[in-house]
Amino acid sequence: MSEQTGKQLSKEEKDARFEAELLPVLDPLYNFAYRLTLDEDDANDLVQETYLKAYRFFDYFEQGTNAKAWLFRILKNSFINEFRKKSKQPAKVDYSEVEGYYNSDDVEGEGGVASTTDMRTESVQDLIGDEVASALNALPVDFRTVIILCDLEGFTYEEMAKILDIPIGTVRSRLHRARNSLKEKLEKYAKSMGYNS
Amino acid sequence: MESRFTETHQKLSDDGHESECDKIVKLLDLMIDGEASTEEQSYFNTHIEECVPCFESHQKQKLLKGLVCGHLKRVIVPESLALSIKARIQETV
Structure with a gap:
């Protein structure tokens, strides 16, 4: 309970805590960014910006609370404020190209069913x-x-x-x-x- | 544009009150998203046991959710992304 207040942490401690708590959300966050922007570079920028903002406000983040929802909220706000104006597409995207690679682990995860598929x-x-x-x-x-x-x-x-x-x-x-x-x-x-x- | 799906279920009963099926349509999302209360769940389940159109609507709604969560491919995070986030954070004072 009385572990720390956040503000007394050294930079190393803060960075370690930040990475441990927030980096596991990278995958869903990047996917969300991609679905919003429909562009890999924009998704990349948006996710980086989100993490930098989160770092700046990390002292206000309560450990153990919903990190995923917090990051999604920051990302969505950044998207509205900056990206939405800039990218006015849905441009024509060749989805088969953009999404040609995907997580095959999910498909094959069910006890070797895939080998016989x-x-x-x-x-x-x-x-x-x-x-x-x-x-x-x-x-x-x-x-x-x-x-x-x-x-x-x-x-x-x-x-x-x-x-x-x-x-x-x-x-x-x-x-x-x-x-x-x-x-x-x-x-x-x-x-x-x-x-x- | 409203889909045909909604239209077919938005007919009011003769006396102008909301029919049972209308109430069920409103609960569809709550049911498939696991957000319905215990009372709503039992009301819903009792109704679809006897009402074929509502039973089918429920099946369709579940199928739709399943299409998104089961078939939408996830994009792979570029390997460089985590590294550049860490690097930029370390630079930040």
Whole structure:
């Protein structure tokens, strides 16, 4: 409890604590930045800026509290303040190129199932993933954001409300509209592939 | 533009009050996100046991969430990023 107040730490101690508490969030944070900016360089800059801001305000961060939500909040604010004006795309992006590499560990994680999976199934998985990505990327950024926070990162409504600075009721209605919109886009795709939903 | 999905479920019952199905539609997100209260959960589950359209809506909503969390590829963090963050922090006084 009375471990430290933060302000008396030496630079080395502070740096070590910072890295231990906040760097594990790097992967989800970078993915969030990428989904917001749709550009790897911008995502890179945004994440660096987020960590530098977090470092400046680290004395105010209470150890053991939700580091992930805190960093996501900083990143989202930086994005709104600086990046949003600058990058007015969704420009045409070749998603198959940008997302050509992905974490195959996730796919193969389920007890060696992957070794027996045939190639056709894997390419169908890829195809679905590409389609979900382009449907998601075509959504307005506010819609994209709530879906990523909720479905990809598993934040609760309450955490989302804090990250986005909006009431929980707004989180709910925005999520609902975002999902309807995503559903519409994916249904169109399903129809074009000859499936009736 | 509202999706057809919503429209089909937004019909009010004859007396103009919210029908049970309307209430269920409002609970769909809460259910799939694990945010529904115990009372909401049992109300929801009792209803979808008997109502096929609502049961199907629930299946669809779960599928949609599953598509995002199960199929969206994660991008790989460039190796240099963690290093440059550490370097820039060490420079910071």
